[in-house]
Every structure is written in structure tokens, then in C-alpha cells.
Amino acid sequence: MKNLRRRRQIDFAAAIEKRLVDTVITATTLTVDLGIRSYPIVIGNGVLGEYDLGQHIAGSDCLIVTNDTIGPLYLDACQRSLSGKAVESIALPDGEEHKTTDTMHLILDKLVSMGANRDVSVIALGGGVVGDIAGFAASCYMRGVGFLQVPTTLLAQVDSSVGGKTGVNLATGKNLVGAFYQPDVVLIDTNTLSTLDSREFSAGLAEVIKYGAIVDADFFAWLETNLDAVIARDTDALIYAIRRSCELKAEVVADDEREQGRRAILNFGHTFGHAIEKLQGYGDWLHGEAVAAGMVMAATLSGLSEKDVERLRALIAKAGLPVAPPPLATDDWLDVMAMDKKVQNKTMRFVLLYAIGDATVSDTVSVDALRSVIEGTQQ
Numbered sequence: 001m002k003n004l005r006r007r008r009q010i011d012f013a014a015a016i017e018k019r020l021v022d023t024v025i026t027a028t029t030l031t032v033d034l035g036i037r038s039y040p041i042v043i044g045n046g047v048l049g050e051y052d053l054g055q056h057i058a059g060s061d062c063l064i065v066t067n068d069t070i071g072p073l074y075l076d077a078c079q080r081s082l083s084g085k086a087v088e089s090i091a092l093p094d095g096e097e098h099k100t101t102d103t104m105h106l107i108l109d110k111l112v113s114m115g116a117n118r119d120v121s122v123i124a125l126g127g128g129v130v131g132d133i134a135g136f137a138a139s140c141y142m143r144g145v146g147f148l149q150v151p152t153t154l155l156a157q158v159d160s161s162v163g164g165k166t167g168v169n170l171a172t173g174k175n176l177v178g179a180f181y182q183p184d185v186v187l188i189d190t191n192t193l194s195t196l197d198s199r200e201f202s203a204g205l206a207e208v209i210k211y212g213a214i215v216d217a218d219f220f221a222w223l224e225t226n227l228d229a230v231i232a233r234d235t236d237a238l239i240y241a242i243r244r245s246c247e248l249k250a251e252v253v254a255d256d257e258r259e260q261g262r263r264a265i266l267n268f269g270h271t272f273g274h275a276i277e278k279l280q281g282y283g284d285w286l287h288g289e290a291v292a293a294g295m296v297m298a299a300t301l302s303g304l305s306e307k308d309v310e311r312l313r314a315l316i317a318k319a320g321l322p323v324a325p326p327p328l329a330t331d332d333w334l335d336v337m338a339m340d341k342k343v344q345n346k347t348m349r350f351v352l353l354y355a356i357g358d359a360t361v362s363d364t365v366s367v368d369a370l371r372s373v374i375e376g377t378q379q
């Protein structure tokens with residue numbers, strides 16, 4: 001697989017411009033810089049169906065993994081982007097509750113029934129659930145085959161499709177089984193967001209705001225001015241917001257692919273957010289909604305100036321997201337957060353802000369400080 005991937009080490013940006021030169025669709029490209037596993041992120045309005053995904057595929061066999069909501073909308077266009085390849089598809093049941101090893105087995109069984117070899121490529125067409133399951137299946141099948149991401153939710157476009165985290169849930173917890181497995185390309189068609197409902201769109205905005213909050217004060221300020229245009233799904237504003245989010249994530253991932261250190265800042269608001277999801281019961285609040293309230297809590301815990309906490313709160317509210325957690329017992333919060341994946345040597349770690357655009361990871365947060373934030377920020 002390494003050799004196959006090495007052969008794909010070409011000047012992606014030049015190749016992509018050439019492939020799209022005869023069409024009226026324009027695309028912008030950036031690279032996730034991971035040495036021989038580097039890959040391009042191609043972003044444009046209407047690129048799905050126009051852009052040639054086949055250039056990132058070593059063999060001829062492909063399996064598009066989608067679900068029963070997204071398939072009817074975008075499977076045809078995805079197949080057009082794979083013209084000349086032998087394409088099969090599988091539609092998974094829709095929903096986080098299906099992000100399981102059983103569902104992953106459906107993909108593995110399909111690959112076996114296709115007689116797929118190591119040169120097969122798996123294409124994830126969907127949101128973060130499809131991307132995470134399909135990526136994990138691609139990482140396991142014959143110890144790793146080609147993997148392409150075609151994310152169709154805002155959250156997947158700015159977060160889950162980039163950076164190589166794949167996996168499924170166990171009954172005992174979210175994302176407990178998985179692998180770091182980078183895709184060969186990420187193709188983002190902003191036009192797919194036209195069918196996404198506004199609640200899911202807002203949930204994706206939480207992650208967009210997160211990038212400004214943790215690493216780019218200028219982007220945060222840009223969002224304060226331009227969020228209305230992004231929410232209206234103005235093409236230029238949307239492409240800028242998605243591109244900048246992907247650039248910022250790519251830069252952090254290139255620095256620390258396997259989350260040995262700095263990558264943990266991408267979890268800003270997530271320790272509180274995961275606790276909300278777990279305590280409420282998954283599916284009540286969307287992930288992005290829980291992260292949004294979690295970011296306000298984490299900013300408060302950071303001791304950020306009230307002016308900056310208010311800027312964050314205002315931007316989150318403008319995005320149509322909750323700025324406060326639901327009322328939940330403080331001891332339940334503390335129990336759940338003690339199980340967070342960021343816990344090391346039994347010490348809780350939190351992503352805190354020195355200022356907007358400047359994050360750090362701290363393992364010195366006291367239980368008293370946590371109690372005060374939990375009790376002070378609840379609805």
C-alpha cells in the first residue's frame with residue numbers, strides 16, 4: 001500500500017487544475033502534509049460528478065459506501081466522478097446507532113463478495129458516520145486498501161473527513177475502536193450542503209467556530225462579520241469558511257498526526273460536550289450542539305476575559321447553537337469526564353484558551369474549578 005501511495009505523490013494542485021480545465025466548475029485545493037501519506041483536499045461548488053476521483057485510485061475496483069438518505073441524492077454524481085472504474089455501492093442504515101462493528105462487517109462482506117483485492121478503493125459518500133465506518137473498514141480489509149472521502153455534511157467537510165481518525169462505537173462508549181487511517185483524497189462539494197437541514201448545518205458550524213477559537217483569531221473575527229453569509233450558504237463565504245477550517249485542521253494534524261500532543265487542542269469543548277451527549281442520551285443533542293455549549297464552558301474554565309467569553313457566546317448563538325448545557329447533576333458530569341479519552345495517568349486534561357486563537361492543553365484543572373463552571377453555566 002505504501003508503494004501505491006508513494007506513486008500518488010504528484011503535484012496534486014497542478015493535476016487537479018488540469019482535470020477541471022475543460023469544465024466550468026472551479027475548485028480550490030490544499031494539501032495535508034504527511035510525507036508519503038500526504039493528500040489533497042479539493043473544494044468546490046459542483047465538483048462531485050465533474051472531478052475525476054479515478055486519478056487517486058490504483059486499481060479498477062471501487063466500492064462506494066453511503067447510506068439510505070445520501071445515496072438517492074448523490075450516488076449518481078459520485079459514480080460519474082469514478083467513470084471508467086468498476087464501481088459497486090452499498091447503502092448502510094442511517095444513524096449514529098448504526099456506527100457499529102456489525103455495520104462495518106456489512107462493508108467487509110460486500111468487499112469479499114466483490115472478490116476485491118488489495119487494489120480496491122473504498123469511497124465514503126456521506127457524513128461523519130459513513131466516513132468513520134467506511135474508513136475503519138478500509139483500514140482493516142486486507143490490512144489496508146485505498147480510501148477516499150466525499151463528505152456531505154458541514155461537520156464532515158470541516159472535521160471528520162480530514163485527519164485520518166476512523167472507527168466505530170461499542171455499546172460501552174463512542175469511538176472506542178478505530179484506527180488512524182488517512183484518505184488518499186478528500187473531495188468537498190459545497191453543493192451537497194443544499195440538502196442538509198439547518199440543524200445539522202449549525203452543528204457543523206460549531207467545529208468551524210472552534211478553529212477560530214483555538215488557532216486563528218483573524219478567522220474568528222472573519223466569522224463574526226460573515227457568519228450570516230455562511231448560514232445563507234453563500235457559495236464564496238461557504239468555500240472560504242470550509243477551506244480555512246480544513247487548512248487549520250491540516251496544519252495541526254501535520255504537526256501531530258497521532259495526537260501525541262498538540263492535536264488534542266482540536267478537542268476544545270469536547271470533554272464537556274461528550275459528557276452532555278452521554279448524560280442526555282446520545283441523539284438528543286447533536287454532537288455539534290453539545291460541543292458548542294462545551295466551548296462556552298471551556299472558555300469560562302480558561303479564565304478568559306468576560307469580553308472574550310461573550311464574543312464566543314455571541315458567535316455560537318448566532319450560529320443557532322446552544323450556549324449553555326442542560327441541567328445535569330454535577331457528580332454525574334465529573335464521573336463521565338473522568339472516563340474521557342484525554343484522561344492520562346488518571347488525570348483529566350482540558351483544552352483551555354489563553355486568548356481567542358491561542359489554545360493549550362492543561363492537566364492542572366481542579367475539581368473545585370470544574371464544579372464552579374458546571375454549576376455556573378447550566379441553563
Ligand code: NAD
Pocket residue numbers: 067069070073094095096099126127128129130132152153154155156159160161162163164165166174175192193194195196197200203287
Ligand atoms: P451524520 O453522518 O449522522 O449525518 C447527519 C445526518 O445528515 C444523517 O442523517 C445523514 O444521512 C444526513 N446527511 C448527510 N449528508 C447529507 C446531505 N448532503 N443532505 C441531506 N442529508 C444529509 O453526522 P455528522 O455530523 O456528519 O457526523 C457525526 C459523526 O462524525 C459522529 O459519529 C462523530 O463521532 C464523527 N466524527 C468523527 C470525527 C473524526 O475525526 N473522524 C470528527 C468529528 C466527528
Ligand code: GLY
Pocket residue numbers: 159160162163165263266267
Ligand atoms: N476531531 C478531532 C480530531 O480529528 O483530532
